[in-house]
Amino acid sequence: MTTAAHNPWFEKGMTFEQYVEAMKVNREELTRVYEQVEFSAEDLAVWKDVAQRNWRGIVLTADWCGDAALNVPIVQKIAEQSNVELRYLIRDENLELMDQYLTNGTSRAIPIFIFINEAGEKTAVWGPRSPEVQELITSLRSQLPAPDAPDFEEKQKNVYRDFKQQITTDPAIWRTVINSVKAALQG
Known part of the structure; x- marks a missing residue:
């Protein structure tokens, strides 16, 4: 990958506002997390340090993804505090980039x-x-x-529904995301 290979992807992406406006699924959950997530003084000190780096970010996501309903608003808030402009790309419309960031080398798991x-x-x-x-x-x-099993699909649907509900309403889970992102940004 050439040095500036990510710049065209960044330029192609939507702003957070454009992404939210285009959402057809999970907008309520994403908005709830965005409006309610809070940072500690320690978090804010790290975000201030990151702000000195002049970074930007590309987000591979999709509105149907429960993990995105949790992670996108938290990382967007972190980015705002860190002076990091994020641009959003829909995973299935950007597979060339997505396939460079596969989870475990095989999965197109998002958000990235x-x-x-x-x-x-x-x-x-x-x-x-x-x-x-x-x-x-x-x-x-x-x-x-x-x-x-005959009831697998129904039970799986219920598990994912309950999972999405839990991760988008529990601030203790949000804290795990904040800490994990913080560790990645501190490198």
Whole structure:
């Protein structure tokens, strides 16, 4: 990947306002997290340090994604406090970039946050989940019946609905995201 390879992707992206305006799913959840998330004094000190770096960011996301309803508003608020302009790209419309940031080398899991410097060089990447949120969904999935069970689809749908509800209303879960993003930004 050339040094400035990320700059065209950044320029192509939507602003946060444009992304939210275009949302058809999960707008209420995303807005709730955005309006309610709070930072500690320690968080604010880190965001102030990040602001000195002149970074920007590219977000691969989609409105249907429950993890995006949690992570996008938190990282957007972090970016605002850190003077980092984020631009949003819809995953399925930008697979060439998405496929460079696969989770575990195989999964197009989102959201993915790619932080770049002024030259367009990647400086940090975060996503799609904090380790604690990953543990939560792994635990919930382990309770599902076998995929060929007659009630699998219904139970899976209920698990994901409850998961999205929990992650978009629980400030303790939001804190895991803040801490995980903070660690990535501190490098």
